[in-house]
Amino acid sequence: MLVVDFGAQYAQLIARRVREANVYSEIVPHTISAAEVAAKNPAGIVLSGGPSSVYETGAPALDPGIVELGVPMLGICYGFQVMAKQLGGEVAKTGQREYGATPVAVSGDGGDLLAGQPATQTTWMSHGDSVVRAPEGFSVLASTASTPVAAFAHDQRKLYGVQWHPEVKHSEFGQRVIENFLHRAAGIPADWNAGNVIAEQVERIRAQIGDGKVICGLSGGVDSAVAAALVHKAVGDQLVCVFVDHGLLRKDERRQVQEDYVKATGVRLVTVDAEQQFLDALVGVSDPEQKRKIIGREFIRTFEQAERELVAEAASEGEPIRFLVQGTLYPDVVESGGGSGTANIKSHHNVGGLPEDLQFELVEPLRTLFKDEVRAIGRELGLPEEIVNRQPFPGPGLGIRIVGEVTKDRLELLRDADAIVREELTAAGLDTEIWQCPVVLLADVRSVGVQGDGRTYGHPIVLRPVSSEDAMTADWTRLPYDVLARISNRITNEVRDVNRVVLDVTSKPPGTIEWE
């Protein structure tokens, strides 16, 4: 299944809902040609929404040859309007805009697309243009008070469209619309699951790597653990994992990764001590994007160094190691501005932070997936729950949790505060309720305190507990007051130079999870 992206807010959400219906899906840009689509041989196509108006000059369109391929198609919002216009219907700005919850009246039995759904339902709309006339041969399946053509279908050609957004949870029967399109109209079986992904990826990895050697950047996090397990399954001992201790890790993290991961999986792991290298590179840098780019570059320089040492060590074979495995996920790619037409929010070190002179060929088997999907694959591969359920920790580590310049001294301070927070949250049994809880040091901010009858002028620590399904959106976790009180008390007593603890009560959007 292909999702054609017209610059939508929700393209990745469509792909995810399709996978929830147990069908594999991939996002492609709207500039894709009919020949490229044909080469992918998709079982169905969904056209996403988008900010433009189809009647404007230069508005994104679809290669007309794509509709002629005979692949079942569902247009959503802008995608619906693109279909209407290209197939001979009419789209116009009627002055009747609909944003948010909108009741829709289904005509007759709703056809295949709206089958089994009530005559009126609440949908989520976000449009200013409307299809005022459906193309010839299409039947109108639904309407609203101000939009006479809110859904249409051409049953023989298997072409469908809806003006609303079935992919958002606020559309009451949204998932049903998507499932009806996939299973009922397009006849695509619901057979995609974690097991298939593993089989397919193992095959792809074997084809890519052949009998070459490969290194994997292993962090102890879920994503790289699952990526490494997949590659290990595919090519066995051709894999060596490299763990970089960049000095930006949390307390005790190095020992944990070295012991737990190797015990659980039996892969070969090399640890590189690169603290000085990273800290030197970060001297005088406060800008978050600059930090991210530097850290991304130093990661790659460290992998290159490890590669040279591994090659020198296996002198008999002496072949360079060409492949680098990373546990990159879809949100890393989208936020780095790697979607089609999506904005750069922050450069994740493993995507937007990669240096231009990268020598390795990347192996990224999880690049189109979300974290909860990756966890399901990890379980299927038999990884222990401690690894699969581990809370995320960003590759740039504490480096992007110090607002201001990163120094060894500040890192020590933040490490102590972070250890207290983790200890208390675990003791309170809150680990599974929280997605992750960044602890941030506002190194460039100072506030006055009174401690031991004396004046202090110290730094605030921010607690950022969040709940999320996939890190694309998040809400702040309502932690019990007594737990917050204990954490605050311990941090101000035990961590030097900190005289204030504050709680971040911002959802994502508008805030991102990390502060930088």
Ligand SMILES: Nc1ncnc2c1ncn2[C@@H]1O[C@H](COP(=O)(O)OP(=O)(O)OP(=O)(O)O)[C@@H](O)[C@H]1O
């Ligand atoms: N300290 C590290 N040493 C080696 N590779 C790393 C390190 N930190 C991150 N990476 C690489 O960067 C990738 C992206 O990091 P990211 O934090 O998103 O994933 P993760 O650590 O595997 O999982 P999680 O998101 O659960 O923390 C990792 O999958 C891994 O390949």
Ligand SMILES: O=c1[nH]c(=O)c2[nH+]cn([C@@H]3O[C@H](COP(=O)(O)O)[C@@H](O)[C@H]3O)c2[nH]1
């Ligand atoms: O490996 C990573 N490299 C990065 O550069 C990076 N930046 C953010 N994160 C993690 O991604 C998720 C979303 O974070 P944001 O809401 O801050 O974008 C959260 O889980 C963050 O911890 C990163 N992980």
Ligand SMILES: NC(=O)CC[C@H](N)C(=O)O
């Ligand atoms: N969300 C959308 O896809 C909007 C489509 C188009 N820009 C409109 O306003 O009607």
Ligand SMILES: [Mg+2]
């Ligand atoms: Mg991580």
